Amino acid sequence: MKKLMTLLLLFACLAGMAQVKKSPTDTLPVRGFCIGAPATDRLDAFIKFIGEELAPRNINTLILRIDYNYQFKSHPELADNNALSQAQVKQLVAICKKHQIRLIPQINLLGHQSWAGHIGNLLRVYPEFDETPWVKMPADYKWPNPDGLYCKSYCPLHPGVHKIVFDLVDEICDAFETDAFHAGMDEVFYIGEAQCPRCGGRDKAELYAGEVWTLRNHLAAKGRQLWIWGDRLIDGKETGLGAWEASMNNTSRAVDLVPKDIMVCDWHYERPDKTPVYFAMKGIHVITCPWRMPDNALIQLQDMYDFRKSATKEMKPRFEGMMQTVWSDAGSFLDEFYGIARKDNNGAAATKPPTNNTASNCFRAVFPK
Template identity: 55%
Template sequence: MKTSCFILLMVVLLGRMGYAQQPADSLSIIKGFSIAAPKPDGLSDFIKFIHEELAPRGVNTLILRVDFNYAFKSHPELRDSVTLSKNDVKKLVKACREHGIQIVPQVNLLGHQSWAGDIGNLLRVYPEFDETPWVKMPPEGTYKWPNEDGLYCKSYCPLHPGVHRVVFALVDEIMDVFEAKAFHAGMDEVFYLGEDQCPRCSGRDKSILFANEVQTIRDHLAERGQELWIWGDRLIDGRATGIGMWAASYNDTYRAIDMIPRDVVICDWQYTQDNQTAVYFALKGLRVVTCAWDHPEVAVSQVGNLYKSRAISGEQLQGRYYGIAHTVWSGPTPFFKGFYENTPDEDGGKNTPWNTFNVMYEKIAEVEQ
């Protein structure tokens, strides 16, 4: 009887952690591309790129940074000044569906609520959600890093009683219009969290705050049969690994890795060096998508290690090496210009996003032959 109760308890606990929700095809592999969503005047070029460049390379996942570039009906006050319409989005959905490409829309949650000297739409409209209202944005054109306030990007306070009502309305609307099964919440580079001056977060463990926010977002999506993707940097100890404060954490959020549900998909960006952190995430029971950007030799190494890890690992681990994605940290227009003109980097070299994209997918094709 005790044994039966123990087994039942473990089933319940593992189901909550997500072990029981792995995809039926555990050996499916993500071949991804991540970029900001186009503005309406760039939509036709974007769709052309899907047909002529993404599909022929076998890309099957498009992580699309939407944020406030959509004509939201739930909160129209949060729209950008120029946005994609519902009809625009359906054109994107149609183009991707023709090639079996799933869209994973992204709206930055928790962190990245500002950039340099610009406050993001959420905190501009709802300043009460700001984790650090005492940190004022610098005058236009004067932002510098480092600075006395430690201002990189603002965060919303995860314990504010009204924040999830607003952001979840956006999430639900964006998931519906994109007909998506997975949502990317960002959650990278969160430097402001659990601040001493915050009346709600002061004195709280930052790792628990981070883990609870992941759990809250994950649970909301799970109620709708959807899954959560996040960037992985806050779950890596930046000091112990030597990776640093950008691609890993210096503010103790890394301990959250043992508290978050196991069905969250981790997008592990390691851009200037192949730190093989995918192994860490996989051994922790998480599916991980390795992410490259603008160093082609790093991307080649990451492709090799992905396929090697899948080849030499046991059945439980194979499916956790979930895939690889190329990421672009600009809008589509400058990327397309560099891509089609094969523009070199500032030093006349090949460390560019477009060259890395080409080289990475060439390596994938070579490995899969």
Template identity: 55%
Template sequence: MKKYNYLLLILISLFSSKVFAQQTDSTYQVRGFIIAAPRPNGLADFIKFINEELAPRKVNTLVLRVDFDYQYKSHPELRDSVALSKSDVKKIVEACKKNNITIIPQINLLGHQSWASKTTKLLEKYPEFDETPWVKMPAAADYKWPNADGLYCKSYCPLHPGVHKIVFDIVDEVMEVFEAKAFHAGMDEVFYLGDDKCPRCGGRDKAVLFANEVQTIRDHLAEQGRELWIWGDRLIDGRATGIGMWAASYNNTYRAIDMIPRDVVICDWQYDQDNQTAVYFALKGFRVVTCTWNRPQVALNQVEDLYRARALSSRELKYRFYGIAETIWSPPAQFLTGYYANTPGSPVSDNTPWNTFRVMFDKMGKLDQAAAAK
């Protein structure tokens, strides 16, 4: 059965590539939008946005950061206090089906198991999975970065024998309820990994640890004919590129890029400047989705880069430039408030996510029209 499912994933990938190759050079696979899942009381507004804003812009991929904001049946202890029900999720699924939008749910795996002074549900309920249990969470008023513990976000230990059973239970459940064929595992900004004090992974090569965790998650999904997406920052050498420790790696995980399967899709976020790292990932053999946030001019540059790269690259390389997505890092309700309070036509210097969203998709529409007119 496992071999059959691996073969199925390969066939799906080959078929998708063939269909994609038949499209014109002005198009690309992913026109994406990445945001946290809405709260139940914001569901109607979120669906309105899908219908009235995403669909007209031909957005075809919605990555939803679900994490613990779903009423899991497999592990109800991991539900946040306010979480989407199955019927809530189905309303989002139906809206996306109607508009030909593919949903990719995200649960942060490995890193981002805490935020500021709050431990998220996995380590709250299963503290034995903590990579650095001796690092204590500060009081809310006391959290500062940088700090003596190097605490940004906690990680789970990828070598703990019990972690994947729990994690894969909720991954499988969220994939089923969203009727999804691809899963986003996060895996960005992992600062705690292979800690010297960890009894399981202390002293091990951090690149190997990271690559093995990618492989483990990818293999679990592949058994069911599903695809893995991750953020790309840990696969970039932060020192050699000068990109730094946030949008790239200082703890040597970047060497994992040569150890992970090439069917993993890389979401390459470079928000503050156009570092053209999508070229790096494509040359390494990965499909790459360029991700923007709140810098309209950077987003415009990245849209032009995408079109240029596809126009100039070889046939094999061209289709690895998989698309582009706008990412939102505020709660959906906050983003929608800003979006609807600010009318179109803001200057490019207006560095907000809603202005970036408008500017980016407007530019893509104009380039599409120009290509169609040729």
């Protein structure tokens, strides 16, 4: 591991010394944008945004975080209230086809089955899938907490979970007419818990890799590619990246166990770390993912050009490009992007962020028209 990290740092330094200046309009295989799917009342505005803002910036990949914002026919009990209909999704499909944008839906799998004090739809309806049923959702969520509760996970070894999950994945992929699916799988703090009757005592890296393989194999049988976030495949202690942007619960060894034909979305938001090199050296295809800091995002973009320029012919194809992530719903981002005043809980106009570090500013910086 230490030798590999030394090579990683050497490669990154050499790339930084090259000082290759590339225009953001130069071709990268993936020029992506990831955002929460719009609510029904913002659908038309978001479709307009795709045509007037994404397409002119040569965005060729759009990941929509759907989760349960879709009127599932296979499992209507899991759909959100006022979720997108199939006809509304087809409007998104049409605008993306018109502009040759690859449209990829995301449903958070394995982890992120709860948020703060609220349980997600899957575990709310099917509580038997919960990896940690003894951990109760607090009325007033705080972090840190005695249970180590960040987000709940489903148990990857529960005999009934994949029947439900595969139904959802197949239906949403069919609706989006897509050849890829993003499964999330980030920030998995609960996995292989000792009290779980199925997972207790098992290797956490093997459990994580097993779930990646299970999802990958199901998708591959229908000609679809699996995308995931990359944080669980990085050693948080060895790299100093900690428990969110990397793993502190021993899943990182899964990087050597997962299939090589997945796409890893390598997100770093506070620092432009050079970990795409690590994934490429492991034989995995990778894209770099910023969020809201334009200065960091431009460094990450330049790094991706430099990595591709200085890589061997074997490694170059693994450096796939960049995808900006936006961690809000589409409506909130559109309001920020277009300067539409939002109201606070008292009905007063919300104040503008006193910083350049916003998702919309980052978007304009890395993807100018």
